[in-house]
Amino acid sequence: MKKIIFKGCGTAIVTPFNESGVDFEEFRKLIEFQIENKADSIIVCGTTGESSTMTLEERKQTIKFAVDTVNKRIPVIAGTGGNCTASVIEFTKYAESIGVDAALIVTPYYNKTTQDGLVAHYKAIAKETSLPIILYSVPSRTGVNINPSTCKKLSEIENIVAIKEASGNLSQIAEIANLCGDELHIYSGNDDQITPILAVGGLGVISVLSNVAPEFTHNIVSDFQNGDISKSISSQIKAIPLIKALFCEVNPIPVKAALNMLGYHVGSPRLPLIEMSDDGKNKLKSELLTFGLIK
Numbered sequence: 378m379k380k381i382i383f384k385g386c387g388t389a390i391v392t393p394f395n396e397s398g399v400d401f402e403e404f405r406k407l408i409e410f411q412i413e414n415k416a417d418s419i420i421v422c423g424t425t426g427e428s429s430t431m432t433l434e435e436r437k438q439t440i441k442f443a444v445d446t447v448n449k450r451i452p453v454i455a456g457t458g459g460n461c462t463a464s465v466i467e468f469t470k471y472a473e474s475i476g477v478d479a480a481l482i483v484t485p486y487y488n489k490t491t492q493d494g495l496v497a498h499y500k501a502i503a504k505e506t507s508l509p510i511i512l513y514s515v516p517s518r519t520g521v522n523i524n525p526s527t528c529k530k531l532s533e534i535e536n537i538v539a540i541k542e543a544s545g546n547l548s549q550i551a552e553i554a555n556l557c558g559d560e561l562h563i564y565s566g567n568d569d570q571i572t573p574i575l576a577v578g579g580l581g582v583i584s585v586l587s588n589v590a591p592e593f594t595h596n597i598v599s600d601f602q603n604g605d606i607s608k609s610i611s612s613q614i615k616a617i618p619l620i621k622a623l624f625c626e627v628n629p630i631p632v633k634a635a636l637n638m639l640g641y642h643v644g645s646p647r648l649p650l651i652e653m654s655d656d657g658k659n660k661l662k663s664e665l666l667t668f669g670l671i672k
Contacts, residue, residue, distance in 0.1 A: 378559040379538040380509055382479045383452050384580045384602065385417030386595040387564065388587040389425040391629055391636060392439060393643035399431075399439055403642050407588075408446050415595040416451065416587060419443060420481055423456035424518065425585055425629045430647040437471060444476045458483035458513060462498050466505045479509040481541060481583070486519035492527045503534045510536055515543040515566060525552040532561035541566040541583045542574070551577045568594070568620045572613040575601045585628055586620055589635050589670055622664040626657050634658055638671055 388411050393403040411419060421443040422428040422436050431439070440455045447453050455472040457480045459465045469480050484490075485498060503510055512531060514523040522544055523531075531537050542550050543566025554563060554577045565574040568586040575581075575598065587594035593612065601609035623631045629646060634653040636643045638661070645652050653661070665671045 379532075379562060381562060381580065382454065382509055382511070382539060383418040385598045386415070386581060386587045386591060387418035387420050387452075387454065387583045388416045388591060388594075389420045389423045389583050389585055390443075391588055391633055391643055392422070392426040392428075392431065393641070394427075394647065395642075395644055399435055399442075400642070400644065401438075401442055404439070404442060405446055407636075407641065407643070408443060411587070411591050412447070412450055414591040416591040417581065417595060417598075418452040418454055418478075419447060420454045420456065420583055423481060423513075423583075424483075424515070425588070425632065426456065427629060427647055427650070428456050430650075433468075436468070440472055440477060441475050452478035454479045454481050454511065456481045456483070456513075458485075460485040460488050462501050465498075466502050469502060469506050469508060473506050473508045477508065479511055479538075480506070481511045481513050483513040483515065484519045484521040484523060486521065489519070489521050492524055495521070495523060495527055496530050499531055499537060500534060503536050507536060509538045511564070512537065512540040512561075513543070513566070514540060517543070517545075522549075525549060525556050528553045528561055529556040532557040538562060539564060539580075543567055545570070547573055547577070550574055550579075554578045568623070569613075569617060571597050572601060572606075572609050575609070585623055585632050586616060588632050589623075589639060589665070590616075590619075590668070616668075619664045619668050622657075622661045625660060626653055631657060631661055635661055635665060635670075638662060638665060 393400040516522040539562040565582040
């Protein structure tokens with residue numbers, strides 16, 4: 378059985394920006410809010426963290442700040458993926474050197490690759506680090522899917538321990554579970570599929586929803602794992618309208634707007650992402666009110 382990095386809710390945390398760059402004092406507040414409200418891990422510099430529009434130095438500083446602030450209270454997972462294998466290796470080595478607990482590595486995007494290329498890419502990275510690696514399959518963004526048979530090959534590499542599965546294809550996820558068993562742990566990459574993925578053996582979720590509702594998201598998983606499956610299902614269904622609002626425009630546009638509505642100061646997304654539309658904000662505010670997150 379491969380090492381389990383965390384069970385429950387891993388928050389794909391946003392990166393707050395101000396005129397000077399990353400707003401580290403606000404970032405500290407977000408991290409403390411997550412830990413105080415039962416987040417089981419923090420994923421920093423992922424898609425939701427806008428890593429693609431951060432400089433290399435900003436990414437290094439942000440991951441180091443997260444590691445130092447969390448101070449081993451919960452696991453810190455760094456997004457170190459990219460579409461240049463050599464660069465991913467270099468950045469993953471940096472993340473390892475500052476004490477992260479695992480690396481989340483998305484499939485190469487734009488240049489893409491074949492399934493055999495994916496195996497070669499991840500094998501080359503895994504060889505150069507002792508960090509546990511979480512594969513990240515999100516074909517809607519990258520144009521590349523990690524097929525179940527490829528997951529099986531990758532699961533045979535010692536430090537490739539898990540996958541964040543955001544294909545939305547439950548049949549595929551069930552096939553990965555069947556082929557890989559305990560050699561590749563599964564985390565839901567979609568907030569609207571937490572309970573269904575738990576039902577085929579998933580260990581939790583890497584979540585956008587938990588930016589605003591960490592304890593609620595944690596409880597969806599813990600209720601299921603503690604045997605109260607009906608409560609987990611009920612919570613999953615209750616959250617669907619809010620989840621839809623959080624994804625009514627490109628992530629992380631809505632979740633940054635939501636956090637600003639909750640009283641944080643995370644700033645605007647960086648171009649090419651823009652502020653949420655007025656119509657989107659109205660829908661989002663309505664769902665936050667209904668959910669009881671704002672008054």
